[in-house]
Amino acid sequence: MPIPYPQTRTQDLVEEIHGHRVPDPYRWMEDLESDEIRAWIQNQNSLTNAYLERSPLKEKIQARMHELWDYERYSPPFKRGGRYFFTYNTGLLNQDIFYWMEDLDAEPQELIDPNTLSEDGTVALSGAAISRDGRLLAYGLSDAGSDWQTWHVRRVDDGQDLEDRIEWVKFSGASWDKSSTGFFYSRYDAPQGDALKSANYDHKLYYHRLGTPQSEDRLIYARPDHPKWGFYGQVTEDGRYLVIYVSQGTAKENGVFYLDLEDPQGEVTGLLTDFDAAYELVWNDETRFFFKTDRDAPLNRVIAIDIDHPHPSKWNEVIPEDKDKLEYADFVGGFFVCTYLHHAAHQVRYYTQDGTPDGELTLPGIGTVMGFSGRGDDPETFYKFSSFTTPGTVFHLDVLNRKETVFRSPDLAFDPKDYVSKQVFFTSKDGTQVPLFITHRADLQIDGEVPTYLYGYGGFNIPLPVSFSVPNLVWMEMGGIYAQAHLRGGGEYGREWHEGGMKANKQNVFDDFIAAGEYLIHEGYTMSPYLVIGGRSNGGLLVGACLTQRPDLFGVCLPNVGVLDMLRFHKFTIGWAWTSDYGSPDDPDEFSTLLAYSPYHNIKNGAIYPPTMVLTGDHDDRVFPGHSFKFAAALQNAQAGEAPILIRIETRAGHGAGKPTAKLIEEFSDMWTFALMHIPG
Template sequence: MRLMKPILAAALLSTDLTMSHAAGASGDKGARPEYPKAHTVEQVDDYFGTKVRDPYRWMEDVDSAEVKQWVDAENVLTQQYLATVPSREKMLSRLMELTNFERYTAPARRGTRYFYSHNEGLQNQNVIYWQEGLTGESKVLLDPNTMSADGTVAISGLSITDDGKLAAYSIADAGSDWVKWHVRDVSTGKDLPDLVEWSKFSGAAWLKDGSGFFYEGYDAPKADALKAANYYHKVFFHKLGTKQSEDKLVFDRPDDKELNVGAQVTDDGRYLLLYMTKGTSPNNELWVKDLEHPDAAVIKLVTVADAVYQPIDNDGTLFWVHTTLDAPNGKVIAIDLKHPERADWKTVIPETKNKLDGVSMVHDTLIANYLADAQSLVEFHSRDGKLMERMTLPSIGTAAGFGGKREDKETFFQFTNFTTPGTIYRLDMKTGKTSLYRQPKLKFDPALYETKQVFYTSKDGTKVPMFLSYKKGLKLDGTNPTLLYGYGGFNISLLPEFSASHVLWMEMGGVYVQPSLRGGGEYGEDWHQGGMKLKKQNVFDDFIGAAEWLIANKYTSTPKLAISGGSNGGLLVGASEIQRPELFGAVLAAVGVMDMLRFDKFTIGWAWKADYGAPSENAEEFAAIYKYSPLHNVKAGVAYPPTLITTADHDDRVFPAHSFKFAAAMQAAQVGPNPVLIRVETRAGHGGGMPLSKRVELAVDQYAFLVKELGMKVDQP
């Protein structure tokens, strides 16, 4: 499949950023930084008889003048530090060059029209296009780059009517999870008067006739929208041409304030599917409402969230459902609404050793996308489950997409890996032929790099897979700058995918490493549960085990080893450096959950109890959490690794006070010259919708930190 245009070696050398290996992280150290003063308060909380101090509680008032003053001073200190890295501008220039390539998503058909997103290369936000037929003229539907001067307004959701005439789209400002829904006429490019506010964690599900759509949201918050906890998620229906005040409450669960709810209309327009999940648990209840008979009782198909129940498609009353019921790796079952009892459910595709990551129905064919050791494996099955064919993919990588309707004769998918940007393919379902549809033109030669997968043993004997990517010809002498990235939570799978910043790292002589930690979804629900709640320490042990394997096998050494993670991954690297400060040469902790005793007090944090446990409600879970919570295990007089903490002032997913409090505690405790710095982005949130310019600047600042702290030297061209 490798059809990328090769880059001439001579051209590449003009901007090559090969690293020389200097003395190491402990080599050229200056004096201890002068940190901005952060006062402490006498705040003590009682958790099941354990008294816990919270001296930086005042930082939870993130809009106070004192917090803003502290943030400003910290940003000045961090930028002064980064300004001393002479290769910073050079890295910025090269990363912009590597990022400057066309990017497309797989097209989706609605009626006779195809919809997709496109980025010319350096646009802050992707632009949504449409065209008549596969060869029609491309026309702009939505360009979020025109919606704000700084690129901080993003399209967070898009739903097209079945005939392709109307588009409901949601707008997120400054990275917020709160969104506003608008409706655009596709042909004219003009918005209708309709406006829906205070929507969150929501899609838009149109009625078949396009007369209105279902969406999810909360009542308007009475307190600070950035900080206030969100409870009682609801499903509403918005009828076109009416005010939001007239929207009908379709579904809610006042019996349980912590349920997340969702709505989906089946492709035939007949049924409304109502989902209920508890926090971030993947398991769900599933109810079905017959839209043709609105007075009929709702069919409560699943009333106990004991597994995943994800409808794939239906043929009348017959539904194909992707489930983990008695199958932690997933299977496909058939349910007939005429006989909805569990005893009448039939297995269509049984569970295998590989995780069933997703299923779609196109051309009356079940397309089953599996994860086999954290990489894609795609199979085609008949309606009754018989295996028809297994797809041949280009190499180690991730295939995603395969959308469409049951009667469609084509589908599209995207393939990517660590050195292959998203490449779009069209699959003819009648002939089985795959053809290249859209392919990026690259500004580096992927043939210069290689990726391999290894398996190492964690502390308790569990085998954990890990991807390593680097320049060919790597010497195993322990001197390679290495970036170990992890997540390990919420059933999220880390798969091979392209990142221009990772290519830059490899160009600079670095090794990029990505283990599949427990808590993630790479090996199904058992793997996920192996890193949840009372077993969360397994995730940190897996990550530490990866670091130890890299050192033992001479890919790197402690002075050259950096660890990185964001959100739950920020918790991962925070806990790992607190537990093993002598093991790492540098730490990048992004938008992390660092105060594990109060994560459930802000915005949607309560939902994470499904994965973390409930520190205020369960004594056993409190005890487990308290042992690893990064904020509460910082110890004075310890020489922690050089640490760069990053967050954003408008992060309403992981409240920024997590990072503020952790930074203040680390700076107060740190001994020796290793810096503990915090970089606070303005007009940005948890990362979703962040403009490209800000993402590039953040990556370069993180790399500049590593260049200095790992003792790396960027050669001049």
């Protein structure tokens, strides 16, 4: 029997765009402050909550999620001023606590506990930078998942805050000067209008001197002639130069400028200004700057540029391009530590300062590593390894002697040996081979009727990590398969792989994901009624597009914080920046491509759609929640079948970063409950 959905008003609004008549009957839902939309949110949440409470599974799933989530988690430590800094969570704390130690044998001391800053755990530590002498912490806080940050400064020794307060920071960290008397950061002007909705332009780079009000901060660099440029400042390890990365939206190609901090009359100088490739500083030896770049190397390489002789003819290749993608390059202990992606999983290799290969780091298995921070003369560093079946273990690495030891390891109430994971390759619509990881219990009987959760992303040159997840473990404990597809548009195989899934090629991403589902069915893992698909953000777009293109293929759909209105995404917050990957609705040719797959605009009245639960947060100022509101309303109105179309709107939550543990447990418990309510058996 169809669900009686809350009434959603439509409006007679049709726009003529590039010769196309485009209806938008739910445009009014973009006004997040109206009483009408607030009532709609409350009514939809009441419906969803009541629906999920009907299942006896919810309580059991949530209890097991709590049990497994309750394990110690550490970040890899980093070193400043001879001291060690890291984050730690006992298990169920809503936010990680920031700690420091005088040495590795010392008792950790609490520096900042975000859990004390709000009753519901929604104030998160969104950024942290330790001064070079290890005595001061600049830290950013975000409220309710917003991208906006307010920065403060705290003394390490006694944990007391200074009076410094920096507001309207977004898409920025902090980088301390050599004397630890101030730091560089980027911000926008205070927004005019709704801070969670207004578009963000005119990023500016500032210097803040301790003990002075923000109004006196020195403007280092701004480009009013390029309002879409974004700036990120990084002081070099020797403290002499401020390197300024200049981005244009989310395009991977960037510019690099610099400022000589020892020259009182110095001015910002352009070093790499063609925006022809991606450039990331690894290290500098006086005027010789080492960059990881994909210039003339689609899979990345390391080059050296002398800033006194910057013409490309004078550049030196240090580490040449490899057959695998170079994802990260660090310089610590006198060696380059390079992390490569080999078919979506990490491998780590050492190189001497002149680029000579010098061995590999043996990892515990196929998985993901993060860390390797440190100074060029530090003899040690730390890294964290995890896989689909291995929780994050932190290792200490003696770089000179190539000796690694476990620094911290978690203890969970499960045995990794009870699970198996393998990688396969399937053929997409155009013949492209696409990698897919399949993980499940070792004793699982594969009979073609196994509940299978297929997850993907496929965008912005971002690779999906092969990493551990408590929710995925709970899903597999209950007899499910977790399948992770590494689609085109992502960063698994470099520039060609990314460009194969962007702009006019975006349909390739959806074809890849659909082919992954068909592969799982053809190979006897599952069938359509048992196949659940999910994705977040750009992955939410992925689910929405595949849902509207192939509603017959999937048993349950879970689009989360998705970009679902592809004709108006560029009008809210930072959405304009995504035109580098999606294309612009203002361009007639790119508009046609976007209209062809935009999930909101391709819902068909009278179609039969599978059970769907749309997820979003009311404070999401990355992907405007109006996307999900409009999509859910249109899908509810169009549904001709009896399967439910629900929307779960998290209050005081944003795009996902900094979301409290309690809210994460509730969200995933609801996802698995909804999925299992609609899988046969």
